[in-house]
Amino acid sequence: MATKLRVGGVPEHFNAPWHIAKSKGLFSGIGLDVDWTDYPGGTGAMAKALNEDELDVAVILTEGCVKDIATGGKHKIIAVYVQSPLCWGIHTGAGQADVQEVKDLDGKVFAVSRMTSGSHLMAVVLAEKMGWDTKALKYEIVNNLDGAKEALTKATSHGFLWEKFTTKPHVDSGVLRRVGEIPTPWPCFVVAVRNEVIESSGGKLKEMMDVLGGVCREFKADASSSAYIAKEYGLKVSIRRPYCISNRSAHIAHHLSGIFASCIIHLPVDPESINNLSPDFSPPPTPRCLPFILRHWPPMSHTAARRLCRVVLYRGMVV
Secondary structure (H helix, E strand, O other), rough: OEEEEEEEEHHHHHHHHHHHHHOOOOOOOOOOOEEEEEEOHHHHEEEEHHHHOOEEEEEEEHHHHHHHHHHOOOEEEEEEEEEEEEEEEEEEOOOOOOOOOOHHHHOOOEOOOOOOHHHHHHHHHHHHHHOOOOOHOOOOOOOOOOOOOOOHOOOOOOEEEEEEEHHHHHHHHHOOOEEEEEEEEEEEEEEEEEHHHHHHHHEEEEEEEEHHHHHHHHHHOOOOOHHHHHHHHHOOOOOOOOHHHHHOOOHHHHHHHHHHOOOOOOOOOOOHHHHHOOOOOOOHHHHHHHHHHHHHHHEEEEHHHHHHHHHHOOOOOOO
């Protein structure tokens, strides 16, 4: 009998390899019944579903996952899914004439999907980078991207941070206006699994990640991949960049390269190596990013953050 895994992620182009593997029967071929659910509510919604036994596996933002585990979440990180940092667009409403640059958001209201979400944390990261008082930040909870568009259009909020390629169609249509961007100082997506599932199905989880890695490598080598992503997710294959697949570009290929390079990178990580690391705001490998995230959510010392790293990463996976 196939092992059923309830897998979830945001309905964005990062997760195309999961859908391809499922449609080709690659998961069923290794005895897995992967039941995929889109979570437009993002990381907070997935963390809640993991903790309430509504989801087994989540493709989830690193920072939100770490925060949830640090505050009692019943899951652990088993793999890096996208090694490259997530590039967040800094947005305002198209009609908000008083916000022309990032600095104009100082003292304004930020739309966030929920408190302690990725959009919330990145507002804090932005404030720290800009030298603003992070304790004085003001927020409006908007639940999701549609809620943010409404809040920015009505000008009840003035700024909103969200993955810039997902928001690009809304910028192109004139609903949103991007005034800047900021990368996460950590790899953007990890795969998190409920503790009970790790214990009961560790071998199947490794097989699942191996299948996904194969799909990623094949997809990266396929010259039609950018066009596929553009069609499926409403993105444009247009802007040429030197790092893009076959120089064809889009804002697609930069992130595809991160997925394909990284979905075969597994943890465990030796916790002792974390003890020898110092806080660093440059884009680091996952272990080095954990103390930084944990110092922000919840605020804590670097020493306490390092200690918590020991419970975040699952070290029993045979890789």
